[in-house]
Amino acid sequence: MTATAVRRAVAQAPATDLQLAAHRARIRRMVWIRLGQFFVALFVIGGWQWFTAAGWVDKFFFGQPTGIWNSLVHLFTVGTAFGSIWENLWVTVQEALLGFLLGTSAGVVVGILLGSNRYLASVFGPYIKIVNSVPRIVLGSIFIVAFGLGVFPKVLLAAVLVFFVVFFNAFQGVREVDQNLVANVRVLGASPLQVARHVTIPSAMTWIIASLHTAFGFAIIGALVAEVLGATHGIGLIISQAQGSFDPDTVFACMVITSVFTLLAEYLITLLERSILRWRPPNRSESQAI
Amino acid sequence: MVETSTPHVAKPGAEDEARINIVGLTKRYLTPKGEVFTAIRDVTLTVEPGQFCAIVGPTGCGKSTTLAQVSGLEQPSSGSVSVGNQIVDGITRGVSYMFQADALFPWKSVLGNVMIGPLLLGTPKAEATGLAKDWLRRVGLAGFEDRFPHQLSGGMRKRVAMAAALINNPRILLMDEPFGALDVQTKAIMQTELLQLWEELRPSVLFITHDLDEAVALSDRVVIMTSSPGSVKDIFDIDLPRPRGDVQHIRHEQRFLELQGQIWESLKDEVTRAYERSAAVAA
Numbered sequence: 001m002t003a004t005a006v007r008r009a010v011a012q013a014p015a016t017d018l019q020l021a022a023h024r025a026r027i028r029r030m031v032w033i034r035l036g037q038f039f040v041a042l043f044v045i046g047g048w049q050w051f052t053a054a055g056w057v058d059k060f061f062f063g064q065p066t067g068i069w070n071s072l073v074h075l076f077t078v079g080t081a082f083g084s085i086w087e088n089l090w091v092t093v094q095e096a097l098l099g100f101l102l103g104t105s106a107g108v109v110v111g112i113l114l115g116s117n118r119y120l121a122s123v124f125g126p127y128i129k130i131v132n133s134v135p136r137i138v139l140g141s142i143f144i145v146a147f148g149l150g151v152f153p154k155v156l157l158a159a160v161l162v163f164f165v166v167f168f169n170a171f172q173g174v175r176e177v178d179q180n181l182v183a184n185v186r187v188l189g190a191s192p193l194q195v196a197r198h199v200t201i202p203s204a205m206t207w208i209i210a211s212l213h214t215a216f217g218f219a220i221i222g223a224l225v226a227e228v229l230g231a232t233h234g235i236g237l238i239i240s241q242a243q244g245s246f247d248p249d250t251v252f253a254c255m256v257i258t259s260v261f262t263l264l265a266e267y268l269i270t271l272l273e274r275s276i277l278r279w280r281p282p283n284r285s286e287s288q289a290i
Numbered sequence: 291m292v293e294t295s296t297p298h299v300a301k302p303g304a305e306d307e308a309r310i311n312i313v314g315l316t317k318r319y320l321t322p323k324g325e326v327f328t329a330i331r332d333v334t335l336t337v338e339p340g341q342f343c344a345i346v347g348p349t350g351c352g353k354s355t356t357l358a359q360v361s362g363l364e365q366p367s368s369g370s371v372s373v374g375n376q377i378v379d380g381i382t383r384g385v386s387y388m389f390q391a392d393a394l395f396p397w398k399s400v401l402g403n404v405m406i407g408p409l410l411l412g413t414p415k416a417e418a419t420g421l422a423k424d425w426l427r428r429v430g431l432a433g434f435e436d437r438f439p440h441q442l443s444g445g446m447r448k449r450v451a452m453a454a455a456l457i458n459n460p461r462i463l464l465m466d467e468p469f470g471a472l473d474v475q476t477k478a479i480m481q482t483e484l485l486q487l488w489e490e491l492r493p494s495v496l497f498i499t500h501d502l503d504e505a506v507a508l509s510d511r512v513v514i515m516t517s518s519p520g521s522v523k524d525i526f527d528i529d530l531p532r533p534r535g536d537v538q539h540i541r542h543e544q545r546f547l548e549l550q551g552q553i554w555e556s557l558k559d560e561v562t563r564a565y566e567r568s569a570a571v572a573a
């Protein structure tokens with residue numbers, strides 16, 4: 001080894017050491033996080049199991065983790081009184097997704113329209129506030145009376161719940177548009193439609209996409225509640241039947257199933273968010289990484 | 291499209307199209323309290339075709355307001371602006387505007403920001419892309435096409451804005467303190483670049499600045515505005531030879547210093563008056 005090579009190796013050593021140390025620290029941190037997460041789950045589920053097994057908490061009312069597991073196995077192997085679990089899940093998923101799509105598109109369109117037109121906003125503003133203050137879950141009963149036990153009333157209730165969340169965000173998003181950018185694109189000769197396409201919509205997109213996370217939760221709630229109110233298929237129906245026969249384990253099992261589905265949808269929305277809001281400085285999306 | 295693809299100077303009579311004629315321009319705003327506030331009063335000013343005209347004046351005197359009326363984004367309360375021989379009553383084609391605030395689209399890449407001009411004029415996408423790439427090269431940003439504005443430095447963002455303003459080959463270029471927020475070195479470089487591009491395209495320029503050196507170094511003519519409500523106080527013709535070359539060098543010439551001194555004499559009173567007035571309001 002020549003003298004220069006040695007010197008270079010010495011000079012490089014601290015850098016690689018530093019990188020290695022940083023890597024090790026990162027792995028150690030990750031292990032601790034996972035361990036912590038595991039113990040939280042163990043504590044909650046284990047405690048639940050223990051308390052119900054010991055009889056301090058009545059499993060007849062509050063269920064029991066092993067009971068929920070058995071119930072899940074039963075649901076997936078034997079099925080339900082209304083067909084297989086997959087069939088029922090598909091009905092609920094379909095209702096939630098359709099409601100989500102319908103509510104989101106209506107919310108975006110109406111939000112952008114009212115957001116960019118002061119006259120329309122003044123005319124419809126008070127009515128939207130009134131409708132928003134109505135407990136909308138109650139609308140589910142009306143929809144079921146009006147449209148029967150099929151899929152449609154569930155889609156409608158989910159859509160109504162989703163609509164207001166998305167609408168208010170889209171509306172606010174349009175109001176927050178940087179007027180400098182609007183002026184800029186107008187000077188370049190943009191028509192009102194082009195202003196919307198190049199400035200208003202992309203700018204409001206930050207708000208709209210942020211609302212989609214909440215909105216999807218509402219879509220699921222809408223579908224489930226409408227099913228509980230009256231249905232021939234669906235997770236909500238299974239829940240209401242289980243409630244009728246004092247079977248909390250099945251209620252919890254259904255909760256687990258819908259949660260898994262919601263997490264999946266949440267993940268897809270996050271992917272969508274990442275690809276559409278690619279232009280944003282990273283620190284903001286990092287702070288949302290939770 | 292003839293207008294944007296060939297230099298205007300080449301067409302007979304096209305020169306007039308680049309003349310800005312401001313006559314008795316007054317703009318009043320309604321303040322939130324409901325009072326009438328006169329931002330500019332009776333501004334009269336002509337910018338000859340291909341002329342580089344700087345506007346200086348104390349802060350709040352209505353420089354940006356004047357530019358907004360010329361661009362057609364706002365309507366004058368009285369008086370008129372005409373570009374070419376046409377009264378401005380709305381957005382006018384062939385006018386580019388570099389705003390005082392950063393006005394790049396954060397959701398568009400650098401390329402997207404520059405090519406939106408031609409796209410909105412109906413240029414096919416492939417052609418617009420080629421044009422935008424060429425312009426990015428001219429402002430020294432080749433290789434940065436895919437970046438987003440937040441990934442650029444302040445100086446680079448100004449270059450993008452400059453390319454976006456020039457890509458449509460405007461006959462009128464409105465610039466509102468374009469280099470105000472830059473450090474001294476970057477500013478000098480950008481000024482030299484702007485002069486070069488201006489020599490090539492020869493639009494008529496209205497250039498707002500607070501920097502007297504900048505005003506004298508770049509312009510054919512410097513307009514001094516009075517304190518609020520603004521009107522034209524003085525007009526200085528800058529007879530430094532063109533092309534001016536590197537703005538760093540002209541700063542030391544005798545004639546430059548003379549002119550700069552005269553302009554400062556004229557501006558000084560206005561700045562003091564504006565300052566005293568705002569101090570009185572604050573007291």
Ligand SMILES: Nc1ncnc2c1ncn2[C@@H]1O[C@H](COP(=O)(O)OP(=O)(O)OP(=O)(O)O)[C@@H](O)[C@H]1O
Nearest residue numbers: 319320321327329348349350351352353354355356
């Ligand atoms: N939309 C508006 N409504 C009410 N007042 C306004 C409006 N726009 C501008 N003004 C007022 O008009 C005056 C001139 O504003 P303007 O922005 O033209 O100043 P300026 O000369 O560009 O100042 P600066 O050099 O600080 O940019 C200011 O007092 C400002 O408060």
Ligand SMILES: [Mg+2]
Nearest residue numbers: 353354390466
């Ligand atoms: Mg200004």
